[in-house]
Amino acid sequence: MSLTRQLISGGFADLEKSTRFLEAPELGCLDRERLLAGLTQAADPDLALQSLVRLLASRPQLRSLLEQPEAATLPLFRLLGASEALAEFLMRRPEHLDVLTVRPDPEPEGVPAVRLRAALLTAVGADPDARAPVADRTGPDAWVALRVAYRRLLTELAIRDVCALDPLALLPVVGAELADLASAALDAALAVSRAEAAAAFDPGDVAAVRLCVLAMGKCGARELNYVSDVDVVHVVGTSSPPPDVTGEPDGAGPELPEETMVAIGTALAAGIARVISATAPEPPLWEVDTNLRPEGREGPLVRTLASHIAYYQRWAQNWEFQALLKARPAAGDLELGDEYLAALGPMVWSSSEREGFVESVQGMRRRVSENIPARDRERQIKLGAGGLRDVEFSVQLLQLVHGKVDESVRVPTTTAAIDALAAAGYIGRADAREMGHHYRFLRLLEHRIQLVRLRRTHLMPESMQARRALAKAVLEPNEPARPAPEDLLREWARAKRDVRALHERIFYRPLLNTAAHLSADDVRLSPEAAQARLAALGYGDPRGAMRHIEALTAGVSRRAALQRQLLPVLLGWFADGVDPDAGLLGFRRVSEALGTSPWYLGLLRDSSSAAERLCHVLSSSRLITDLLEVEPEAVAWLGNDDELRPVPFAAQWAEIRSKLSRHTGADARMRLVRLIRRREILRTAIADASGLLDQAAVGRALADADQAAVLGALHVAEREMFGDSPDRRDVPTDVLVVGMGRQGGREIGYGSDMDVLYVHDPRPGAEPAEARRAAEALVARISTLLQQRCTPPVLAERPLTLDAALRPEGRQGPIVRTLSSYREYYQRWADTWEAQALLRARPLAGDDALAGRFIELIDPVRYPERLDPAAVREVRRIKARVEAERLPRGADPSRHVKLGRGGLSDVEWLVQLLQLQHASTVAGLRTTSTLAALHAAAEAGLVPGQDAAVLEASWLLASRVRCGTIVWTGRSSDVLPSDRRALEAVARWCGYPAGSAARLEEDYLRLTRRARAIFERRFYGT
Template identity: 85%
Template sequence: MSLTRQLISGGFADLEKSARFLDAPELKTVDRERLLADLAEAADPDLALQSLVRLLALRPHLRSVLDQPARATFPLFRLLGASEALAEFLMRRPEHLDVLTARLAPEPETVPAGRLRDALMAAVDADPEAETPVAGRTGPDAWVALRVAYRRLLTDLAIRDVCALDPLDFLPAVGAELADLAAAALDAALAVSRAEATATHPAEDVAAVRLCIIAMGKCGARELNYVSDVDVIHVIDTVPRPDGSTLTDEAAVTIGTALAAGVARVISASAPEPALWEVDANLRPEGREGPLVRTLASHVTYYQRWAQNWEFQALLKARPAAGDLELGERYRAALGPLVWSSSGREGFVESVQAMRHRVSENIPARDRERQIKLGAGGLRDVEFSVQLLQLVHGKVDESVRVATTTAAIDALASAGYIGRADAREMGHHYRFLRLLEHRIQLVRLRRTHLMPESDHARRALAKALLAPEETVRPAPEALMTEWARIKRDVRALHERIFYRPLLNTAAHLSADDVRLSPEAAQARLAALGYGDPRGAMRHIEALTAGVSRRAALQRQLLPVLLGWLADGVDPDAGLLGFRRVSEALGTSPWYLGLLRDSSSAAERLCHVLSSSRLITDLLEVEPEAVAWFGNDDELRPVPFAAQWAEIRSKMSRHASADAQIRLVRLTRRREILRTAICDAAGLLDQAAVGRALADADRAAVLGALHIAEREVFGDPQDRPEPPTAMLVVGMGRQGGREIGYGSDMDVLYVHDPRPDADPTEARKAAEAIVARLGVLLQQRCTPPVLAERPLTLDAALRPEGRQGPMVRTLSSYREYYHRWADTWEAQALLRARPLAGDDDLAARFVELIDPVRYPAKLDPAAVREVRRIKARVEAERLPRGADPSRHVKLGRGGLSDVEWLVQLLQLQHAGAVPELRTTSTLDALHAAVEADLLPAEAAAVLEESWLLASRVRCGTIIWSGRPSDVLPADRRALEAVARWCGYPAGSAARLEEDYLRLTRRARGIFERRFYGT
């Protein structure tokens, strides 16, 4: 067989380079066939060959090792093919090459923690038996000695790891020994630090300070990676000096800080031998801003009074690792009760959810699909699931109070909180993901959690995962397929582990699966965010009890749905809403099938049910709308023309006015619901929401107008020509198509009598139509919905206001606007838009009002009048006691400020700038920028403020079902509005800050541009 074919068969990738290394002088006397067979055992044969040649160049005597039986040389090639960094360590420190020959037949067991500590203490000449060991060596020499000894022990462990008969089974032992090795390094570093501290502090003072280094995270849990920051917290205490005196607290903290800082310096400061890892103390109280060391009493006070919820979750892993271990045990005993009661703290659920979301959000987009640790279905998902279950059930069950993830999984299964099959699967998947992480880090001893990108690296990784006796050469594709499967399983396990036991309990199922006690089930629901766990269990029982197909499907679906509901703002309301919708749909076969087959539809449904009272109420009476959730096209708002065509067709099939207006109102309600769901799905921006809602209202008005005209004028086929033509004109936000959910409609009513008609009869007919129109639209649908608001028509903007006639002729409007109109009336007409009625009359009305609302020149007195009225509105119309900074309509920088500024610009310049002649606030704002009437930067702030205020207004009614013009102060309501505004979970405070900051800037621009101040 040719050399090229041999290399390919042996798994080499760089054939040319490897062929050159095989011809190196160092391998001249080596049996090539035997060598190629040995190299084939390596995960990366190319790397193993290169490292071997470089080692032989430094220590030629190693050549004799290659003549030993294959079983004896196997560890050598496994290590060299797995870790370039450890091979380089041996090249850098060839005096430690004996570790290779010492482990030619590696022992499977791990090295006890005591032996590791003794070895590292010996390296720095410290007495491990001394009560307060002080090293005989200080400075860089001691640092180097410690780091070299550490890496020798690390190499020894790596050899046993890569040669393990079952790498997955051996993995927990590897993590434990790595953590013990790190703890031993911290102990030795502390000994060196104590010796160095005596250069600046009296030796008796240094000896009087006791320091315990509390390991956190993976080191604390004894499941450390090959390369990882070691998270620590420092706690100090003092003992009397030899003369019986005691240190002051200030002096103890000063010395303790020097000792802790010295440990970090010994481990990771620059020296001839590279640093080991970063000693990270940022999990300490107050983080980076807090003191590096504290007394035990200070720690307890902090956690009792000021600690955040996530800090108790972090303490799950706390373990006294180095220094005064008796002090460390007192620390653990003092804080343990706080940890195990933390799930009952206010805001616990929100803090856990926020931490989960932060982890996902902080992954760079380019790395998201390669993340083994933080990505979906990764290590963090397993750890989060296990820790949350521990915090929930460990409150009363001490058996689950263990730090190591794999041990915690077993403990939760033994205690009955996880099904044994699920526990086996989760344990296997966690070890597999950790093994991936270990093998990737081992290559260069770099802190990484990313799947490699090259086929060569993935092929080597796949081989590194195999047990020694496995001879099948793995393909990179197979590795990626297996990893993808495990990620999917991990995501599914979260749902099964958290929610299926709740279903088994509620439905009284037997079995192999877990069935929680009522108390445990309620504790779990409470920790997941359900405020009324007992009520939630009743809903679950109602949905899943029985042997019907529907109950079986609900049992299949609810583990997923409960999780999505728990991610919402109000899981209890969401679960109740789901029950109500499910009961309304009864046994409809398409409903549960949709939820089963379309995860996006089910997730959308859960999102709106737990975040919107308005949508939930509407869905209960329009349950068929659930079908829209799975089809984006069905969710898109129906255009006005299509709505009107549908209304006209339906009305033609019913003779009675009551039946016709019911169809009109139902169509409007349906389209409001469709718009709200589409909005919730993120398929509409705020401007599109306003247009869609305005179209639904316009279609309803047009339908009601036709009914009213028929009642007053008679059937069009039988009646003579009507005595007058009618027109309904939209004003305000309706005219600008900028309305929100539940908005009233500002209108003007216009009529134009026929030339031969009796003016009095025409007026009476018009008044009758207007009166009937209001009554028709005010009626509620049947069945009524609490959150539904009938369409109220408000004609307060008519000439002479509430004192003027409700409806006027076109000629009356002409005379009024020509002779008596005030500036505010011209301003109001800026958003006048014909909605329903006679098309010719609409065109003539627009022709009539255009010169009024778009004057050729605005008198300075009129400008002063606009400013005066605005100031009066601010002073008089803001509700008593309302905070002006939080009122989205009339408050500082809110809707009113932006709209009045834009309208003043229109009054001043629309006569000369046709682009300003629009009823849309945003279109007019953009036109003002194009006409150089407003700087683009200022306009951008105004637009952003207007849109956010509009969004907040909509979000408030969506959440509560009741309209409000105030940014909520209640935290749950504020969180719901923040979610509606597009913020991630846990962003209530962020929305509040953004709104107040943005509206402050908008108000400043408004005052400069509107008042000239």
């Protein structure tokens, strides 16, 4: 194989340059095949080759290592191909080349922090065992010694990292060791600073000052990057009393004045930064960033513990408590640091109760995103959408909200915190696995990019060569195959997409905002606190409510843990409803019905709307609660508006047909039809309660569910009576079910009966008597099938009752007639009321051709060319009779929504009179819909627009009241409630705010009074 082909297959990018380097004299006499094999193990073979030649040029003794077996050279090639900066360190400091001779464990462990600290303190001549070590070396000599020792340890870590079999799994170990190494550097720098401060202050005073360096951010959380600012806060104190000149405590001496103590502490803190970051023959390590201290850049560099406490009690902003989440005593007097955490910890874990806390954290995340330069937005691994900050802010917000009572989530490391939040149930297990994996992947990208030149960057490189090397380092570090840059970008895009989705679902979870404002006692749900809170929230039976709570939260199961997490918030939402006691009882019943379903409580925890919607419907609707108990899987719809959209009739019918084809027996088939109808009624009711449907849409959705059920019943009855033969040769007659009244107009409410007509048309050759008997048996069977209850039964659910009282001759006439019989009857004997009834006739189920012929038959009857005065008088007479005779005895006409003053009947009769008079000439009036006909009448000038608006508003409000009553009680009623709680429930259903029962009553009475006046003027001509 030619050299060029070898280079290409080995992953080299710059073939010309790499060929020149391979010809370099430093590589003479080396086995080229072995050399190329070694270089191909590097993430960036070009970089590894160039660094190797430069290293050999200054350190020829390295040649002996290249002659070792392949396993021995792995650290050399992996390191040189991963970090140009560490290769340069070895060139500067050849005494540390021995790091390349150590064979790393493919599954390495971290170096203990105590060993790292001892190594760096020893490097500056300090005693690691001393309480407050003081260095023997000072000035640039000490700075260089510390930095060289640090980089030696960093190189050892980098070798273990890049040689690991699974660097993704190792990443938390790497982050922890980097943080421990930084802590050790701070401790060694403090030892040097103490030695230097002794030249400017009294040595005894310097020795008396206790200084603790608290690491914040990633260093505090022990998840540091290879290159990062190290955020610190300094707290100072003194030994009391200070030691005397002999070094022994002097019990008679005065305490060190606070001004002196703070001055010395400031010198020590400034000295730490100088040792680590000042210019010297060995480059700085990183910047010591003190901007997270109280008052930031404007505040003093060091403070006493009392000063810190005072600041956080009085002045600290919300973000400062979030920053303290990761605080860790890293260097100096760790006991003082522990005192600091003990004093401020309670403030941190109660900070979420502060006004606007959750919103301020969310706002801070948005500001971080908005401040990314436009040129970097698409390359940001850390700050951009779907980046590291999305994970970190989500995790920290969950910790701060729930950690006030749950100590298990008080862990600073992000990966450990994700696991803790999942174990406690605050994040779903699958979400936690996904978030943890993507977080480690993004951190690994960041590590490998920074390692190249040891520069602080969080941007995806732009050059194709750098991306190719990064793909090898991250995706397949131990495989000979080299992933393409496109593979890396695809994996990165997937991580960003998933992280952003998780962030938006968790970070903006409404439960967080509500839970944040609960006190610790409320969250713990202790019996005393819970009963007091229940009574304050308005629960009528706090003891009974506590029994439900105890039943839901008892035990140590994950389900019980989630219930304990959810209930403190849900209790408040139940209390926002009309009957919080019923809401809590309903929640218990639904929860028990769903048992251990893994999705249920996770949905309520994670969804942006599901939990609040569930609380709302359970505390406001007996009908929905009863239906949810037998259809608990419907809770899954609550978090998705699309799931709550009514299913069109055609889709329902397609589902029914599919299920009927897979089952035999009329009872089994009809059970499926009834279950589908019940499901769609529940879907409509929840959507209605959620404000997703207006009254017209509710009527259409319920009518579609009833129509699908009737059509299903017809097919079940036909197959039961005539068999499943596709050609249906044995069927003697075609049957049509025609919807009348509000069903015909698709304007029904919950629990409405169905007014119908039955039409049949004997098939050619069928005996008329046989066809009539078959039609009668068929329609009787349809009614029976629909009257049966679902299993399990629901108290508030009413089976569908078919009422044929509007047929010719009323209840005295035959239940079903032939088409020709209808024709003859309507031509010879039909009364005006029968023509009026046909205005809302709409075919529902049966033969399509027969439906067309029936509509063709009745259109001239219901839309006459002329309505004579006698017919108008007849309509008015019947309406007056209905008002006088059908209104229940003792009922208040002003409160009866159907037959009362300005109610449904008034509006519908006026519209129907206009249809009888003008539909022959006004096409828009030829509709079965009351509101559509009213709009057409207004457009045609038959009713003034202002009057039409009042009539429409009255009709809609009466319809809402009627629906609201049955939804609240589970029972039908046509009367505006007088009971205050029932009236409040109906008001809420009608869209009024809490406490509006009287307002609804006033609005209804005023609106219907105006509608009645318009009706009397337009209908009776008075």
